[in-house]
Amino acid sequence: MDLSLSTRTVGDRTIVEVGGEIDVYTAPKLREQLVELVNDGSYHLVVDMEGVDFLDSTGLGVLVGGLKRVRAHEGSLRLVCNQERILKIFRITGLTKVFPIHSSVDDAVSATD
Template identity: 50%
Template sequence: MQVTSTVEGPRAVVAASGELDVATAPELRAYLHKLIDDGASTLVVDLSDVGFLDSTTLGVLISVHKRLAEAGGLVELVIPHARLLRIFQITGLDRVFAIRSSLTEAAIQ
């Protein structure tokens, strides 16, 4: 897993790549929480280059969503591939997260 970010004021765009699973979830959680602690109130998490995502990672995303929502913030997910999008649809999380098909679409919202 690799994670990078670009911060513009209260908005952070986070690009994750590789496999997001039980082994990498703690690192991802710490990374996202640090951005929130540093003042980000909107996180755009780009999953375009993620090859695998498990339930532990879904738990991380849900916890970050809850934390930001309590403070009036927002988590947007960029999911351009049907295989990852299907996970969010099956679990009902497509109704929890703002899901965009591209970073361009996320920037417009």
């Protein structure tokens, strides 16, 4: 199982749909994608994790790095996730306090701070 990435825009938001496994081997691809988006001027990101089968701390590090980059441009990074096993990882690392986590892409797209 590899990592799949696709992006689309809805209004001023860029949706990054992630599928497969995010670990120490595949996380650099996600990092590249996020860096590229920010470099291209997309500062409001929604990372859709509904297709993610596995996430580890390397993946968390990349998401935190992405958040840091968009915030440098007054941007936002929202997550879409309903999977308990993935949400658990955010909880035990305290990152539920750092990321806005939504139950659907629509919800994340319409959310404002």
